[in-house]
Amino acid sequence: MPDLEKPLWTAEAIASAVGGKLEGPDADVGGLTYNSREIQSGDLFLALKGARDGHEFAQAAFEAGAVVALVEHPVEGGAYVVVPDTLKGLEALGAAARDRSAAKRGAVTGSVGKTSVTQAIKAGLDLAGRSHASIKSYNNHIGVPLTLSRMPADTERAVFEIGMNHPGEIGPLSQQVRPHAACVTTVGPVHIEAFADGEAGVAREKGAIFEGLVEGGVAVINGDNAYAEIVKQAARDAGAVLKVFGTGEDADARLLSFDADPEGATVVAEIEGQRHAYRLAQSGVHWGLNSLCVILMLRALDVSLETAFEALADFAPLAGRGETRCVAHKGGHFTLIDESYNANPLSMKAGFISLGARPVAHGGKRVVVLTDMLELGDHSRALHEGLSESLIANKIDVVHAAGPQMRLLYDILPSAMRGQWRETAAELAGIATDLVSPDDIVMVKGSNGSRAAIVAKALAELDGAAE
Known part of the structure; x- marks a missing residue:
């Protein structure tokens, strides 16, 4: 858990991180959001521009308890920091949160299972120490820097979900996270209408998650997927250490059997050269490979096998996902x-x-x-x-x-x-x-x-x- 005596940010620290000037008093900041209806007392309000201009809701945010706003022009009702572009300001705040922390960071993408795998990894990180992770499916150009910005300075390990709808989205998001380990759960015909070359294009876009890896970072790849070689090549191009999960003999984490029952499933796998049997709270057959992906990611983030098994045994299906x-x-x-x-x-x-x-x-x-x-x-x-x-x-x-x-x-x-x-x-x-x-x-x-x-x-x- 984070140190509750320390604020997530101060208004002055936010201004310094985004290259702006605080207009109004300094204050401790406990959280941040762009949705004025979600404001908690002590929050930073992000006046982002979307279908509606967030500046229209600054007054309501202050009334709800926001102590500072990140804006593109002065607003009434409370302290604010002006920047040329609030989205770029959020990205800068996320980068500052990343750089002030010594946390080991993981990143997850894939055509199927990325939210569940992200949350299963988080379950392991929670057991291992002070952790942080994406909530819901906060995996886009707003969700990723928002999740970074919410990361407490004393976080030890964190995991971020990264998604896409169109080509060219995943690489820049990975470069914001700068993960120590990243995985592609699988590749399939999802958002395929945006890619002229179909699933091969999807595979290349998913492989772009390795572009942001720190030097010596680990790439976790589904060796059973039809597009594994495209994804592996992306990892090699990034200079990553490859770790493969699947059913093949050359897999670093090899699935040997998956037996479902009313309470979940028993998996037998060869991991790090040793045969292991472990329990899952999930009974879906795809969780045989998913669990191996989770394990390899946790190991790359310095979490023990025993802790990984414990987390998987307790990780129940998410709402709407089994x-x-x-x-x-x-x-x-x-x-x-x-x-x-x-x-x-x-x-x-x-x-x-x-x-x-x-x-x-x-x-x-x-x-x-x-x-x-x-x-x-x-x-x-x-x-x-x-x-x-x-x-x-x-x-x-x-x-x-x-x-x-x-x-x-x-x-x-x-x-x-x-x-x-x-x-x-x-x-x-x-x-x-x-x-x-x-x-x-x-x-x-x-x-x-x-x-x-x-x-x-x-x-x-x-x-x-x-x-």
């Missing part, structure tokens, strides 16, 4: 697996594999509720229709779907697998009680923008409802 619950319904119970936070072809297929591996009680069915995957561009039809093979191979019994893209999949499925289809997730949520029966295992998965979460919420709210 969270599982038992729901009372129609005189019995069904199992709800909420994977509604986001979706792409890789995570869809991983979910189907995990669902297919789960035993089902007599009379129960394996059911998926799917909403459209987004940002797939011209590849959308093929990638939606391409899910059918995995659904069939993993013995999914019933597919309910919503959205025009999922209709493409729904129409080519065997008739026995077709459940309900509706134009929108809201319409599907409205018939939630008809989608499931006692003893079913139901997975809900789709993109945020196609609102899979409202279907998951409707299914969860069936719990104990009067019939």
Whole structure:
């Protein structure tokens, strides 16, 4: 934990870090945000420009307890520091936070799993000492410098999530973090519409995370991914020390077996030349490789294997990312697996594999509720229709779907697998009680923008409802 007697910043220190002048009294600063509705007493308010100009909310921020604002022109209501560009000022503050700390820093990207892997790494860092990490999915041009700026000076280890929507975003964010270790969880057709050369372009963009590595930094790479060589070359170009996880004999962390059960899973792996068995609180099959990625990152940040195993044993699925619950319904119970936070072809297929591996009680069915995957561009039809093979191979019994893209999949499925289809997730949520029966295992998965979460919420709210 940080030293609570020391402020995160002072107003004068902020002015020095961003190259501005404090107008008003110095004050201790305990936090910072650009959202005036999130202001806590003693915060710095960042007047960033987006859909709305943050300067319009400075007065409200001061009234809520902000003690200083970072602005591009003078404002009324409290102390402020003027800079030419508030986003550049935030980046400078983040760099100052990084440079004043001796923390070992990790960075995480990937087409699938980066938020969960980041938070699993954080769980290990928490056990090892004073730690800091990204919250939510703060992984873009605002979230990364904001997370850096919030890092206490006495932090020992930190981990940062780095994302992208378009080419050229990851490298500059990694250079802000300057990580000692960085990983690419996997590469797949996510944000593929922004890349003329498809997944190979995505792989090169993900590999740009190694551009910011400190000298002698560690690059952790998924050796089982089809684009591993592109990512490895990016690591070599950056002068990184390569550490590979996967199922191949040459992997530094090699998955030997993954056995799921109702409480999670047991993994057997060869790590650092030794065979180990350890427990996970996760039962999704993709967590076999994810856990090895977490372990290699923790080891690169000077966390012991024993601590890594302890963290993984307690790290439960995040909301919307595999969270599982038992729901009372129609005189019995069904199992709800909420994977509604986001979706792409890789995570869809991983979910189907995990669902297919789960035993089902007599009379129960394996059911998926799917909403459209987004940002797939011209590849959308093929990638939606391409899910059918995995659904069939993993013995999914019933597919309910919503959205025009999922209709493409729904129409080519065997008739026995077709459940309900509706134009929108809201319409599907409205018939939630008809989608499931006692003893079913139901997975809900789709993109945020196609609102899979409202279907998951409707299914969860069936719990104990009067019939």
